Each structure stands twice: as C-alpha cells, then as structure tokens.
Amino acid sequence: MRLHRLDLTAFGPFGGTQRVDFDELSTAGLFLLHGPTGAGKTSVLDAVCYALYGSVPGARQNGQGLTLRSDHAAPGVRTEVTLDLTVAGRRLEITRQPPHERPKKRGTGVTVDKAQTWLREYDAAAGVWKDLSRSHQEIGEEITQLLGMSREQFCQVVLLPQGDFARFLRADAEARGRLLGRLFDTRRFAEVEKRLVERRRAAEARVREGDAALLADAHRMQQAAGDTMELPELAPGEPGLADAVLTAAALARSTARERLTVAECGRLAAASAQAAADRALDDVRELARLQGRFEEATGRARRLEERAGEHQAARTRLERGRKAEAVAPALDLRDAADAEHRRAAEAEARARAALPERFAEAGAAGLAAAARRAAEELGGLESARRGERRLAELTDERARLDRQERADDDVLTETESWLADWDTTRTALRERIESAQEAAARAERLAVRIEPAQRKLRAARLRDRLTGEAETARARVRAAEQRALDARAHWLDLKEQRLDGIAAELAAHLSDGAPCAVCGATEHPAPARKDAGHIDREAEDRALAAQQDAAETHGRELRRLADVERELAAALAEAGETPAETLAVEAGELERDHEEARREAGALHSAREELRAAEQEHERRTAAQRDAAVRAASRIGHRERLDSERATLEEELAQARGAAHSVAARAEQLERQVRLLTAAADGARAAEDSAERLKVADGRLDEAAFRAGFDTPRAAADALLDDTAHRELQRRLDAWQSEEAAVRAVLAEPDTVAAAQRPPADLATAERTAAEAAERLRRASSAQDAAARRCAELDQLSARAADGVRRLAPLRDEYDRVARLAGLTAGTSADNERKMRLEAYVLAARLEQVAAAATARLQRMSSGRYTLVHSDDRAGRGRSGLGLHVVDAWTGRERDTATLSGGETFFASLALALGLADVVTDEAGGVRLDTLFIDEGFGSLDEQTLDEVLDVLDSLRERDRSVGIVSHVADLRRRVHAQLEIVKGRSGSTLRQRS
Structure with a gap:
C-alpha cells in the first residue's frame, strides 16, 4: 500500500x-x-x-x-x-x-x-x-x-503508536494476549475452544439424558415387577449403570415367568372345579323345574273341575246360536222390507205435499200423465229461451258501442287540443337546448381561465407578504452582521490585551527553584505583575463564544433572507406588479360567471329529455286520433244491424212468455211442475211395491222359525248371536279343551311324575356353590392375566432398555473423545504439560515470530546489545503465558522487558512495532506496505x-x-x-x- x-x-x-x-x-x-x-x-x-x-x-x-x-x-x-x-x-x-x-x-x-x-x-x-x-x-x-487487515491491525501496523508498544513491553501475559489476538485474529482458535466446551457439555447432557432415561425404564420395570427387582444405587453418568440395569431386568423377567407358570396351573384347577359346580347346578335346576311343572298341572286340573258348569252353559248357548243362524236370512229380509216400506211411504207423502190440491187423490198413473203433458210444453219453449238470451246479448253490444263512441269523442277532442299547441312547444324546447349548449361552452372557456387567475392571486398575496418579510429580514441581517463584527472586534481586542499581559499570567505560576516555562531559568528576580485591567483566559473564552454565537446568528439570518428573496422572486414572476385587490375582483367575477354558466348548462339534459318525451307523445296522439276515426266509421253499420235484429226478437218473445214476465220465468215454472209430478209418481209406485215385498217377507220368516225349532220368530231372534259373541264363546270352549288336554299330558309325563316323588330341590345352595367356583376361577384368571401382562411389560421395557444401552454407547464414546479434546485445548488436561490454551499456543508462536523479526532491528538500534526472546514460563494459575524477555549481551543475562530504561524502551518498542508490522503483513497475505x-x-x-x-x-x-x-x-x-x-x-x- x-x-x-x-x-x-x-x-x-x-x-x-x-x-x-x-x-x-x-x-x-x-x-x-x-x-x-x-x-x-x-x-x-x-x-x-x-x-x-x-x-x-x-x-x-x-x-x-x-x-x-x-x-x-x-x-x-x-x-x-x-x-x-x-x-x-x-x-x-x-x-x-x-x-x-x-x-x-x-x-x-x-x-x-x-x-x-x-x-x-x-x-x-x-x-x-x-x-x-x-x-x-x-x-x-x-x-x-x-x-x-482490520482497522485495529492497520493502526498497529501502519501508524505504529509507540505508546501502545511501550505498554506492550511492560504488560502481563493476559494483556499481550488481548493485543495479539486483535492483530492476528485468533478468534477462530478461541471459538474452537468454546465450540469444544459446548460440544463436551452437549455430549455430557446427552449421556446424562440417556442414563436418566435408562434409570426411568428401570423404575418402570421395578413397578411392573413389584418387590422382586432391586435397582442399582448409581446416578446418571456413573460407569456400570447400563450393566446393572440389564442384569436386574433379566432377574425380574425370570421371576415373572415363574409366577406366570404358577398362575396358569391355578387357573386350570379353578376352571375344572367351576365346570363341576355348573353341572351340579344344572341338575338341581332341572329337578326344580319338573317339580314345579307337576305342581302347576295339579293346580290347573283343580281349577277346570271348579268351572265345569260354566263350560256346559256356554256349550248350550253356542248350539242355540247355531240353530238361530238358519233363521237369520229371513229375519234380515223382513227387517230390510219393513225399512224400505217406511222410507217409500215417507217419500210419497213429501212429494204429494208439494203438488197442487187437484193432484191429491191422483194415483201413480195420473201423476205420470200430468208430468208428460208439462214436459211437452217445456220443450216448445227452448227456441224462445235462445231468442231471449240473444236479445240480452244484442242489448249489451249496443251499450258497448255507445261507450266506445263517447270514449273516441273524448280522445279526438283532447288530441286536437294538444296538437294545436305542438309547434309552439317544440320551438320552445329547442331554444332551451341551444341556450344550455351555449352556456356549457362558456363554462368550459371560463374554467380554463379560473385556475391561472387564482394562482396569480395567491402569488400576488404571497408577493405582498414576502415584501414586508424581506425588508424585516434585511434589517435583521444588517443588525446581526453588525453584532458579529462588534463581537469579533471585541474578542480580538481582548485576545490582544491578554497576549500583552501574558507575561504576568505566566509569572503567576512561577515559584523559587522551579524552571521558567519560557526561558528555563530557576531564578525569578522581577516577575511581571497583573495590572487592574488584566484580561484572563476565561474572559477571552467568553468573548470567543459570544463571537461564534453572533457569527452563527448572522449566518442563520443570511439564509433566512435568501429563502425569503427566492420565494419573493418566484411570486413576482408569477403575479407581476398588478395589485392583489384587482386580481381578487377579476378572479371573483370569473368564478361567478363560471358558476352561472354551469348552472345554465345543467338544464341541457333535462331539456333534451323533455323534447324526446314530447316527440314521443306527439306520435302517440296522432296515432290515437287516426284509430278513433276508423272505429267511428265502422260503428255506424254495426249499430243498424243490431237494431233490426232486436225488433224481430221482441215480437217473438212476447207470444212465448204468456203471463210470465219472461220466457225464462215461464220455462222455470214448467220445469218445477215436471219435476214435482215425476217425483210424486215415482214415490207412489215405490210405496206400492214395498208393501208387497213386506208381506212376502213376513211369510218366509214364520216358516224359517218353525223349521229351526223355535216357537216364534222373536225367540229365534233372541237366540241369534253376533260375530263377536260367537267368537268369544267358541274361544272359551277351545281354551277349555286345550287346557284340559295340556293338563292330562303333563300329568302323564314319567319324568315329571318321578320328580314329584323326590325330595324338594335345594336351588339356592347349588347356585351359591357355583358362584363361589366362578369367583375362584375369575381370581385365578386375573392373576394369570396380571402375570402375563407383567411378563410382557418387562419384556418390552427390557428391550427398550437394551436399545437405549446400544444407542448410548456411541454417545458415551463421543463424550469421552470430546472431553479429552476440550481439556487439551483449554489447558486443563494432564496431556497438556504446559497447561497452555489453544489460542495462547497460537499467539505464543506469533509472538515468537514477532520477537525474531524485532531482534533484527533492535540489535542495530542497541549496537548489538539487546535481543528480544519469547518466554513460555508458566504464569498465573499454573498456565504458560506469553512472556517477553530481553537478553542483554553485555551481561549475558535474560531479564524482563519491564526493566528497560525510557530510551531503551522506546527503541525496543519501535523494533517490536516494525517486527510486528512485518509479521502481520505476512499474515495478511503479503500485502506490501510502502x-x-x-x-x-x-x-x-x-x-x-x-x-x-x-x-x-x-x-x-x-x-x-x-x-x-x-x-x-x-x-x-x-x-x-x-x-x-x-x-x-x-x-x-x-x-x-x-x-
């Protein structure tokens, strides 16, 4: 770099x-x-x-x-x-x-x-x-x-802070470890230590969890085995726990199987005893049943003998009833003929009561002849009745024509009146539509002008407001500028005065024998004295703070003025020089005109709808006027035909009505007369026929009663039985015979007779014995089931424990392996002779490289006297530290770097810094540091x-x-x-x- x-x-x-x-x-x-x-x-x-x-x-x-x-x-x-x-x-x-x-x-x-x-x-x-x-x-x-490299590494390698390396030379192993850890980024080794500790704890937790689950299964097996199993007195994690649990489980399973064999034998013995008791109980129950059966049959025989008289009376009553059944048809025939004769006589009397007096003595033949004559007259009125119905239809048709004529006259009058004003109405509606369309166009033109006018008005108002704010802001800027200049001048004056009197301020700290901070002299024959107007540092600092506050205020006012002037320029560009009042009046007029035009344009839709409705109404009324004229022309000929047919029918009907007010009334009178005469003739013939049949029925009844052995028909009627009584008597006789046969059969059974001769059966004792045998079998079965469940549960829990032991074996091996590695990297293992942690081991190697690189320069700086070496002597808590010693070639002794003097410490720390820069550079991938x-x-x-x-x-x-x-x-x-x-x-x- x-x-x-x-x-x-x-x-x-x-x-x-x-x-x-x-x-x-x-x-x-x-x-x-x-x-x-x-x-x-x-x-x-x-x-x-x-x-x-x-x-x-x-x-x-x-x-x-x-x-x-x-x-x-x-x-x-x-x-x-x-x-x-x-x-x-x-x-x-x-x-x-x-x-x-x-x-x-x-x-x-x-x-x-x-x-x-x-x-x-x-x-x-x-x-x-x-x-x-x-x-x-x-x-x-x-x-x-x-x-x-990171920022910390860069600051140590490129900027080389000597104070830090001087402290590094005198620091203990822990402090050196922290610095080297940051420079060489050995956090991954510390993370390895931490990860191994976490894995050891996790593996230990899994092993303990497995042991706890194994002990839980052992407790369940102990509960299942009862008092036959003893648990090992071992805690989770202790060796031998798995073998102890499996051994105890094997003993418990063997004991449970022995108990199951004993329970099976007991259940077989109880089952045999229970079967014998059940057979004895069945024998006693059969004896009790036969003895009860014989006793019951004897009682039923006594009850039959007591009711023998009732049985004979029922038999006699049934036989008379059967004889009376031969007379029953004649009795039914006579009763039916008598009832029919009475009904016919009553019907004849009612029919004759409705006839006139002249027919009171007439017979059936005379009544029938009168009915035929009335029917013939009624048939002749059928044509007149049809003419009368036609006359009513003609009258209704004539009235309907009159109503149609009046309605068409009203339609023609109203239509002519409405069509007379059609041209005026249509012209007015078209004028309304044209006016609304013009208003809509005017509203659109005004809407385009409103927004610019309002924007210009807002800009004018903002212009007027900002004009005043700009004047105020300029005045505030001038005042702030003046205050800033005054404050700066005041601060500079005070600073100048303080510099002029700085000698007195320095002299105030002089003392005899102490060197002067300016000249270094230890004698102070004439120190300067502060005068009355001396300015100290505190006064200068207050003036400086006031000057800075004034400058900041001036800057804020300048920025505020710039903002106001920028907004004012924008408002002037928008509004120009036109007064805001004039713009407000213009904007108001535009808004009023626009509102009025919109209101007028709003009537366009309603006017168009009214014109469309009026045109439709015009078409409808024109069609109605035309239809009414056509109907009036067709009604004239129709009315003449109706009047001619009506006159002819009235002449014919006058002859057919006679004294009645109408043909229908005359026909109704004849129809009633025919109906009454016919009914009276039918009633007379029916009465005569029923009287003859009643006489014949009486003769047949007397003959049937005599042949059946009855003195009179009444005796035969009294002996006659209805179906219910007959069935009841027959049921009683059948029941008697069935009961008698059943009793004789039971009393003839050999087993029943033999059982009756034996002592009474003791059923309660036999049932108690069978119940006790069944209870013993139930207890034996329960014991066998419990023993089988215990064996099955112990087998299941043992298999689960064995599976848990198999799964726990690799976990225990993993725990042992991870625990050894964690102890080795943490320096607590006996295999780690120097008790050195993994991160400290890596840092010691790096420190050894740094010491070798620093020695190459330290020997030149110290003229070959000093050499830096790494020491791995054990430090606090018995662990090897990151020691750093210096070897003095003049004495041949190795001593701690903390014993170096001030100058020696400087060039030693400089050599260490340069050496560290070389090592860290190589560690960072060989980045060149130029x-x-x-x-x-x-x-x-x-x-x-x-x-x-x-x-x-x-x-x-x-x-x-x-x-x-x-x-x-x-x-x-x-x-x-x-x-x-x-x-x-x-x-x-x-x-x-x-x-």
Missing part, C-alpha cells in the same frame, strides 16, 4: 482545504510531520484512517461524525476527506463525508445530512477515473479485502541512539518504503529534510510542505 495524496476539508483543526502530497514527501524515503502541540499532527493520521475505514484510531473513534468537523470551518463548507492510494496494484481514490449538521432551508432549526462515501479507480489505459461505488458497506468490504508512520517517542533518545534509530528507519527504503515520523523534537528538523509542518492559527491549522 502506497499513499499518493490526501485532501482535508473542515476536518479536525483544519478549517479550510489542505493537501498532503505523499509522493513528494516519499521521494527521500524518510519525512517528518512536526508542529506545535495541538496543531493537528495526529489528525493527519486520523484522516488517513478515516478515509480507509470510516473511523479514527483508538479512543478517538468514539463520538465521531459531527465531532470530526472543524470548529473553524465556515457554515456552508462540508467536512470531507479524500485519499489517493495504490493497493494490490490498483490506483484508488476514496472520498468520505461524515454526517453534516446544517440549518434547515425552510423554517427554523437544523437538519443532519447523511454521511456519504465515493470510491473511484484510475484507468491507466484510458487515463480517466471511473466510479466504482457509493455504498458504505461495499466500499468498506472492498478496502478491507484489498488491505487484508508507507509507514511512527508517532512520537524520539525525545527520550540521546544523540547517538537517535542516529542509530534513524539509520534503521532509513534502511527501510531498501524495501522501497517511505516512513513518516510524527514528532515535535527540534533535532529531527535538522536531520530529516522532507517535512510536513502543521501551522496553528486563529482560523485553524494549515499545512506547509517542504521536500
């Missing part, structure tokens, strides 16, 4: 823009950065680091961003750092701007602009710079990848040692390196010709370069 150019703007103490030409400084190989304390020497290095990584080194990285900005910078100037460098064969330019706080463009207050970054690459073939990226993340990753910086520490060297150190630094040019020394030691200005001087001033620091 070689630096070419660095541009600074408003960064740190530099208020303006400064440039560092590293190409010119690097020509000599060794150059000096010097200047008074606080001028900004370290800020140049901070700018290089900020350009590369976006942050500054060490503790100064906290609070960056707005704090990187120079207090001397003008408000409108933004902080910016640009670095031109070559790295990995590529010429790059990096520009960074931190967040920038500035006043808001509109309103009051401040806003913060985001940080920005640019990366460009120089194309040598085309001779131009090409943009690569503006992304902070992409640029950071690109630079880190090209340099091959530019290095060494910060302070040269003031502690004597002249001879300083020459030797400079010779070593000058020898770096052999590798085409350039080294920048940051120091304020005056002797170095004489020895190093290429210089970059930082000059401190009131308006900020500036750079002065000399080759």
Whole structure:
C-alpha cells in the first residue's frame, strides 16, 4: 500500500482545504510531520484512517461524525476527506463525508445530512477515473479485502503508536494476549475452544439424558415387577449403570415367568372345579323345574273341575246360536222390507205435499200423465229461451258501442287540443337546448381561465407578504452582521490585551527553584505583575463564544433572507406588479360567471329529455286520433244491424212468455211442475211395491222359525248371536279343551311324575356353590392375566432398555473423545504439560515470530546489545503465558522487558512495532506496505541512539518504503529534510510542505 495524496476539508483543526502530497514527501524515503502541540499532527493520521475505514484510531473513534468537523470551518463548507492510494496494484481514490449538521432551508432549526462515501479507480489505459461505488458497506468490504487487515491491525501496523508498544513491553501475559489476538485474529482458535466446551457439555447432557432415561425404564420395570427387582444405587453418568440395569431386568423377567407358570396351573384347577359346580347346578335346576311343572298341572286340573258348569252353559248357548243362524236370512229380509216400506211411504207423502190440491187423490198413473203433458210444453219453449238470451246479448253490444263512441269523442277532442299547441312547444324546447349548449361552452372557456387567475392571486398575496418579510429580514441581517463584527472586534481586542499581559499570567505560576516555562531559568528576580485591567483566559473564552454565537446568528439570518428573496422572486414572476385587490375582483367575477354558466348548462339534459318525451307523445296522439276515426266509421253499420235484429226478437218473445214476465220465468215454472209430478209418481209406485215385498217377507220368516225349532220368530231372534259373541264363546270352549288336554299330558309325563316323588330341590345352595367356583376361577384368571401382562411389560421395557444401552454407547464414546479434546485445548488436561490454551499456543508462536523479526532491528538500534526472546514460563494459575524477555549481551543475562530504561524502551518498542508490522503483513497475505508512520517517542533518545534509530528507519527504503515520523523534537528538523509542518492559527491549522 502506497499513499499518493490526501485532501482535508473542515476536518479536525483544519478549517479550510489542505493537501498532503505523499509522493513528494516519499521521494527521500524518510519525512517528518512536526508542529506545535495541538496543531493537528495526529489528525493527519486520523484522516488517513478515516478515509480507509470510516473511523479514527483508538479512543478517538468514539463520538465521531459531527465531532470530526472543524470548529473553524465556515457554515456552508462540508467536512470531507479524500485519499489517493495504490493497493494490490490498483490506483484508488476514496472520498468520505461524515454526517453534516446544517440549518434547515425552510423554517427554523437544523437538519443532519447523511454521511456519504465515493470510491473511484484510475484507468491507466484510458487515463480517466471511473466510479466504482457509493455504498458504505461495499466500499468498506472492498478496502478491507484489498488491505487484508482490520482497522485495529492497520493502526498497529501502519501508524505504529509507540505508546501502545511501550505498554506492550511492560504488560502481563493476559494483556499481550488481548493485543495479539486483535492483530492476528485468533478468534477462530478461541471459538474452537468454546465450540469444544459446548460440544463436551452437549455430549455430557446427552449421556446424562440417556442414563436418566435408562434409570426411568428401570423404575418402570421395578413397578411392573413389584418387590422382586432391586435397582442399582448409581446416578446418571456413573460407569456400570447400563450393566446393572440389564442384569436386574433379566432377574425380574425370570421371576415373572415363574409366577406366570404358577398362575396358569391355578387357573386350570379353578376352571375344572367351576365346570363341576355348573353341572351340579344344572341338575338341581332341572329337578326344580319338573317339580314345579307337576305342581302347576295339579293346580290347573283343580281349577277346570271348579268351572265345569260354566263350560256346559256356554256349550248350550253356542248350539242355540247355531240353530238361530238358519233363521237369520229371513229375519234380515223382513227387517230390510219393513225399512224400505217406511222410507217409500215417507217419500210419497213429501212429494204429494208439494203438488197442487187437484193432484191429491191422483194415483201413480195420473201423476205420470200430468208430468208428460208439462214436459211437452217445456220443450216448445227452448227456441224462445235462445231468442231471449240473444236479445240480452244484442242489448249489451249496443251499450258497448255507445261507450266506445263517447270514449273516441273524448280522445279526438283532447288530441286536437294538444296538437294545436305542438309547434309552439317544440320551438320552445329547442331554444332551451341551444341556450344550455351555449352556456356549457362558456363554462368550459371560463374554467380554463379560473385556475391561472387564482394562482396569480395567491402569488400576488404571497408577493405582498414576502415584501414586508424581506425588508424585516434585511434589517435583521444588517443588525446581526453588525453584532458579529462588534463581537469579533471585541474578542480580538481582548485576545490582544491578554497576549500583552501574558507575561504576568505566566509569572503567576512561577515559584523559587522551579524552571521558567519560557526561558528555563530557576531564578525569578522581577516577575511581571497583573495590572487592574488584566484580561484572563476565561474572559477571552467568553468573548470567543459570544463571537461564534453572533457569527452563527448572522449566518442563520443570511439564509433566512435568501429563502425569503427566492420565494419573493418566484411570486413576482408569477403575479407581476398588478395589485392583489384587482386580481381578487377579476378572479371573483370569473368564478361567478363560471358558476352561472354551469348552472345554465345543467338544464341541457333535462331539456333534451323533455323534447324526446314530447316527440314521443306527439306520435302517440296522432296515432290515437287516426284509430278513433276508423272505429267511428265502422260503428255506424254495426249499430243498424243490431237494431233490426232486436225488433224481430221482441215480437217473438212476447207470444212465448204468456203471463210470465219472461220466457225464462215461464220455462222455470214448467220445469218445477215436471219435476214435482215425476217425483210424486215415482214415490207412489215405490210405496206400492214395498208393501208387497213386506208381506212376502213376513211369510218366509214364520216358516224359517218353525223349521229351526223355535216357537216364534222373536225367540229365534233372541237366540241369534253376533260375530263377536260367537267368537268369544267358541274361544272359551277351545281354551277349555286345550287346557284340559295340556293338563292330562303333563300329568302323564314319567319324568315329571318321578320328580314329584323326590325330595324338594335345594336351588339356592347349588347356585351359591357355583358362584363361589366362578369367583375362584375369575381370581385365578386375573392373576394369570396380571402375570402375563407383567411378563410382557418387562419384556418390552427390557428391550427398550437394551436399545437405549446400544444407542448410548456411541454417545458415551463421543463424550469421552470430546472431553479429552476440550481439556487439551483449554489447558486443563494432564496431556497438556504446559497447561497452555489453544489460542495462547497460537499467539505464543506469533509472538515468537514477532520477537525474531524485532531482534533484527533492535540489535542495530542497541549496537548489538539487546535481543528480544519469547518466554513460555508458566504464569498465573499454573498456565504458560506469553512472556517477553530481553537478553542483554553485555551481561549475558535474560531479564524482563519491564526493566528497560525510557530510551531503551522506546527503541525496543519501535523494533517490536516494525517486527510486528512485518509479521502481520505476512499474515495478511503479503500485502506490501510502502508507507509507514511512527508517532512520537524520539525525545527520550540521546544523540547517538537517535542516529542509530534513524539509520534503521532509513534502511527501510531498501524495501522501497517511505516512513513518516510524527514528532515535535527540534533535532529531527535538522536531520530529516522532507517535512510536513502543521501551522496553528486563529482560523485553524494549515499545512506547509517542504521536500
């Protein structure tokens, strides 16, 4: 990596823009950065680091961003750092701007602009710079990848902070480990240690979990086996647990199988006893059943003998009923003839009651002849009835024609009146449509003019308001400018007065025997005294703060005035010089005219709809007028035909009506007479026929009763049974016979008779014996099932435990292997003789390389006296540390680096820094570092040692390196010709370069 150019703007103490030409400084190989304390020497290095990584080194990285900005910078100037460098064969330019706080463009207050970054690459073939990226993340990753080192490594390798390496020489092993860990990025080895510890814990947890599951299975087996299994007294993780559990499980399974065999034998014996008890119970139940059957049959026989009289009476009643069934048809026939005769007599009486008196004595034949004569007269009225119905139709048709004529007259009158005004109505509607169309066109033209007029009015009002604000802002700017000038003059006057009286201020800190800070003298014969008007530093600082506040206020007022004038110019360009009142009147008239035109245009649709409806109404009325005229012409001939036919029918109907008011009334009278006469004739004939049939039925009934053995028909009727009574008697007789047969059959059974002769059966005792045998069998079966379940559960749990032991074996092997590795890398294992952690081991190797690289330069700086060596002696807690010793060739003894003097510590730390730079460079992939910086520490060297150190630094040019020394030691200005001087001033620091 070689630096070419660095541009600074408003960064740190530099208020303006400064440039560092590293190409010119690097020509000599060794150059000096010097200047008074606080001028900004370290800020140049901070700018290089900020350009590369976006942050500054060490503790100064906290609070960056707005704090990187120079207090001397003008408000409108933004902080910016640009670095031109070559790295990995590529010429790059990096520009960074931190967040920038500035006043808001509109309103009051401040806003913060985001940080920005640019990366460009120089194309040598085309001779131009090409943009690569503006992304902070992409640029950071690109630079880190090209340099091959982090910001911490860069600050240790390129900037070489000597104070840090002096502390490194005197630090303990732990502090050295932290620094080397950051530089060589040995976090991966620490992660290996951590990962191994985590894997050991995870493997241990899995082993313990497996052992716990195995013990849980053992507890389940103990519960299943009862009191026949003893658990091993081992905790999860202890050796031998698996073998103990499997052995106990095998013993429990053997005992359970023996108990199962005993339970099976007991169940077989109980089953045999229960079968015998069941057979005995069946025999007792059969004996009890037969004895009960015989006793029941004996009781039924006694009940039959008691009901023998009832049985004989039912038999006699049934036989009389069967005889009466032969008389039943004659009885039914006589009852039917009697009922029919009564109905016929009643119907005849009702029919004769409706006839006139002249037919009271007429017989059936006379009534029938009168009915025929009335029917013949009724048939002659059928033609007259049709004529009467036709006359009614003619009357209705004539009335309908009259109604149509009146309706058509009304339509013609109304239509003629409406059509008379049609031309006037159509003309008026067309005029309304044309007026609305003109209004719509006018509204469109006015709408185009409204928005510009309103915009111009708003601009005029804004112009008038901003005119007053601009005058006020100009006055505030003039006042703020005057206050800023007065405050600056006051601050400069106070600073001048303080500088004039600085001798008295310095003399106030003098004491006898102490050297003067100015001349170094220890005697102070006439120290200056403060006068009454002496200005101290606090007064000067207050004046400076007041001057800065006044300058900021002046800047804010200027920005506010610029904003107002810009807005005023825009408003003038829009509104011109026309007064706002005139523009308001014009805009109001436009809006009123536009509203009126829109209102008139709104009637266009309704006018068009009215015209369309009127045209449709005109067509409808014209068609109605034409149809009414056609109907009136056709009605004249139709009316004449109706009147002629009506006169003819009225003459014919007058003859057919006779005394009735209509033919229909006369026909109704004849129809009723025919109906009554016919009914009376039919009733008379029916009465005569029913009387004859009743007489015949009485004779047949007497003959049937005599043949059946009854004295009278009434006796036969009393003996007759209905179906229900007959079925009931027959059922009782059948039941009696069935019961008698069943009793005789039971009393004839040999088994039943033999059982009745035996003692009574003891059923309760037999049932109790069978129940006890069944309970013994149930208990024996339950015991066998429990023993079988115990065996099955123990087999299942044993298989599960055996499977768990098989799965646990590789986990235990893994745990043993990982535990050995974790103990080895953590330094706690007995195999690790030096008790050294893995990360410390790697860092010790790196420290050994650094010590070897540093010794090559330290021997030249110390004229061959000192050599740096790494020591792996055990430190605190018995572990090997990162010791660093120096070997003194003059004494031949090895001692701790903390015993070096101040000057020896400086060149030893410088040699260590250069050696570390070489090792870290190789570790980063061999990135070439062509530019290095060494910060302070040269003031502690004597002249001879300083020459030797400079010779070593000058020898770096052999590798085409350039080294920048940051120091304020005056002797170095004489020895190093290429210089970059930082000059401190009131308006900020500036750079002065000399080759």
